[in-house]
Amino acid sequence: MFSGLNITSSALTAQRLRMDVISSNIANIDSTRAEYVNGNWVPYRRKMVVLEPKGEQFSTLLNKAMNKDTVTSGVKVSRIVEDETPYKLVYNPDHPDANENGYVQMPNVDPLKEMVDLISATRSYEANVTVFNASKSMLVKALDIGK
Secondary structure, eight states: OOOOHHHHHHHHHHHHHHHHHHHHHTTTTTOSSSSSTTTTEEEEOEEEEEEEEEOOHHHOOOOOHHHHHHOOOOEEEEEEEEEEEEEEEEETTTTOOTTSSSSEEEOSSSSSHHHHHHHHHHHHHHHHHHHHHHHHHHHHHHHHHHH
């Protein structure tokens, strides 16, 4: 009875974490000293959330559902990975982190890409809120029938 709500709540949790990671990326768009590695400061590296199905694969769940078995699933965050694209080089000889040629390594965060990802995560979150509210409404209506 509550499996739909559990699935939707897992998606809400995953999308919320995705929005938090995107916000962190945007906040660190100019961070040239995010980590100290081997005696040198390195810029912030863009992070991405990897989502995967909770439990079994879709085909297995579909077969179980067709056989009227109990099916509970959802989505989970499997890991947060760093984007390995190279850092951007910006010519700014006055910057304290500039190399001998005057170039500064800047984070590999693209604000346009982050905003597109943020809009996608927000829309997914909103869709799951709508599903959650619809499921809740149907459960309330079912309880009203029993009165």
